[in-house]
Amino acid sequence: MEKNAAGVRVRFAPSPTGDLHVGNIRTALFDWAYAKHTGGTFVFRIEDTDRERVTDHYIEAAGETLKWLGLDWDEGPGVGGPYGPYLQSQRLDIYQEWADRFLAQGDAYHCYCSNEELEARREKAKESNRPPGYDGACRNLTEDQIASFRAQHRTPVIRMRMPDGKTTFTDLIRGEVTFEHEFVPDFVLMRADGSPLYTLAVAVDDVLMRITHILRGEDLLSSTPRQIRVYQAMGVKESDYPVFAHLPFVMGSDNAKLSKRNGEVSIAWYRERGFLPEAICNYLALLGWSPGDDREDVSLQEIADLFDVSRVNSSPARFDMKKLEAINGEKIRRLALDDFLARSLPFVIEAGVITGSPSEVEVVRKALPLIQERIVTLGEVVAMVRFLFGEGIEVEADSLSKVSEPQAKEVLRSAMSALTPVVKWDEQSIEGALRESLIDGMGLKPRLAFTPVRIAVTGSHISPPLFESLALLGKERTLARISALL
Numbered sequence: 001m002e003k004n005a006a007g008v009r010v011r012f013a014p015s016p017t018g019d020l021h022v023g024n025i026r027t028a029l030f031d032w033a034y035a036k037h038t039g040g041t042f043v044f045r046i047e048d049t050d051r052e053r054v055t056d057h058y059i060e061a062a063g064e065t066l067k068w069l070g071l072d073w074d075e076g077p078g079v080g081g082p083y084g085p086y087l088q089s090q091r092l093d094i095y096q097e098w099a100d101r102f103l104a105q106g107d108a109y110h111c112y113c114s115n116e117e118l119e120a121r122r123e124k125a126k127e128s129n130r131p132p133g134y135d136g137a138c139r140n141l142t143e144d145q146i147a148s149f150r151a152q153h154r155t156p157v158i159r160m161r162m163p164d165g166k167t168t169f170t171d172l173i174r175g176e177v178t179f180e181h182e183f184v185p186d187f188v189l190m191r192a193d194g195s196p197l198y199t200l201a202v203a204v205d206d207v208l209m210r211i212t213h214i215l216r217g218e219d220l221l222s223s224t225p226r227q228i229r230v231y232q233a234m235g236v237k238e239s240d241y242p243v244f245a246h247l248p249f250v251m252g253s254d255n256a257k258l259s260k261r262n263g264e265v266s267i268a269w270y271r272e273r274g275f276l277p278e279a280i281c282n283y284l285a286l287l288g289w290s291p292g293d294d295r296e297d298v299s300l301q302e303i304a305d306l307f308d309v310s311r312v313n314s315s316p317a318r319f320d321m322k323k324l325e326a327i328n329g330e331k332i333r334r335l336a337l338d339d340f341l342a343r344s345l346p347f348v349i350e351a352g353v354i355t356g357s358p359s360e361v362e363v364v365r366k367a368l369p370l371i372q373e374r375i376v377t378l379g380e381v382v383a384m385v386r387f388l389f390g391e392g393i394e395v396e397a398d399s400l401s402k403v404s405e406p407q408a409k410e411v412l413r414s415a416m417s418a419l420t421p422v423v424k425w426d427e428q429s430i431e432g433a434l435r436e437s438l439i440d441g442m443g444l445k446p447r448l449a450f451t452p453v454r455i456a457v458t459g460s461h462i463s464p465p466l467f468e469s470l471a472l473l474g475k476e477r478t479l480a481r482i483s484a485l486l
């Protein structure tokens with residue numbers, strides 16, 4: 001099914017009306033992977049004809065997000081290419097020309113119906129159980145009718161004529177798909193104000209940009225027969241139509257389509273919390289596709305190497321936050337220290353814990369190996385290292401409730417006297433002193449013995465391993481914090 005492999009051209013064509021969401025990125029990833037796998041070209045096109053909803057900020061952010069994920073494009077904004085411009089808002093003349101051509105060829109016609117008229121006829125059609133789409137009223141207007149509409153100062157839209165019959169195409173994921181034209185009414189190409197509709201712009205661009213494969217969300221399946229109609233009107237031979245592959249929906253945990261209502265959909269949200277781009281790509285790759293043999297750990301390069309559109313499942317995929325978290329935690333555990341440090345610092349600095357001076361960075365570097373096994377997202381580094389900076393600390397309220405018992409006070413007093421004489425302030429000596437005094441001396445179980453000390457020193461009952469933490473913090477601050485809580 002793969003056409004002339006070297007010539008494969010795949011596009012990702014979002015309409016950035018907000019931050020890219022999980023569904024967009026899954027599509028982008030599959031587009032990219034298909035292009036890479038086939039040695040083809042990955043084209044990034046911005047569908048911004050609706051400039052009221054698509055903003056420069058979100059266009060910028062979309063490109064930034066792709067770059068952050070490692071989904072570099074071969075043609076598109078910032079990169080250029082032979083078929084640009086790659087922003088639809090800069091191609092309006094092209095759509096106008098084609099619409100005019102379709103009019104001249106008789107493939108399209110002016111429709112003068114007002115919204116109110118269309119609405120009234122739609123209601124009527126529904127009442128009599130006819131399909132509610134456009135009824136073709138303006139298909140064959142006489143000169144007189146046109147003159148009278150003009151006299152009423154009506155400005156027409158341009159509508160594509162949908163011939164009787166049906167459209168059949170082979171979708172790489174869903175197999176043969178047929179749409180009866182009875183359910184595909186004549187559709188608008190250009191609004192009365194001369195702005196193009198999605199169907200016109202997308203189809204014209206896919207042809208002019210020589211796109212060979214369109215992998216996109218299933219929600220666009222029903223627009224395919226209209227796009228094919230535009231290809232026909234453009235004079236494209238059937239054998240040159242792009243090949244379609246409609247990717248299954250991504251569902252939320254409640255089995256409804258993933259959206260703001262049932263999950264976190266914005267990629268920015270994941271990024272802000274410290275999900276790694278490679279974990280996001282790894283996880284999203286598994287939404288509807290599998291590399292085979294139950295493998296769940298894949299790098300971006302492996303996704304490109306292994307991606308096979310015939311292994312994409314046609315049934316909906318379920319977004320599973322727990323699995324994404326597990327993959328993220330696993331990738332964090334495997335980061336080399338320098339890399340882990342470089343990726344964590346922005347979070348620690350952003351949170352105001354450090355300014356980023358070399359001495360502070362050194363402390364973070366020492367702390368990171370202690371927490372690498374214990375966190376799921378980079379954002380969690382902040383809470384884990386906060387105690388290492390500054391003199392006093394604030395003890396978390398829910399942790400405080402764990403140290404209020406009289407016994408905790410006794411534990412802290414003993415810890416204080418056990419640690420005061422320690423000369424060589426390292427992990428072993430600290431552990432030795434505390435065990436001797438609290439476990440052997442007071443006969444306490446480790447958890448009861450060490451929790452109050454942990455809370456006094458780190459401010460929380462969740463922290464890196466205790467003895468290493470105290471060693472890193474230093475003797476002076478350790479004793480000062482224990483005495484402060486006492």
Ligand code: GLU
Nearest residue numbers: 013014015047202216220
């Ligand atoms: N711009 C369209 C969207 O974001 C997608 C176009 C396409 O993939 O055909 O919904």
Ligand code: ZN
Nearest residue numbers: 111112113138
């Ligand atoms: Zn009409």
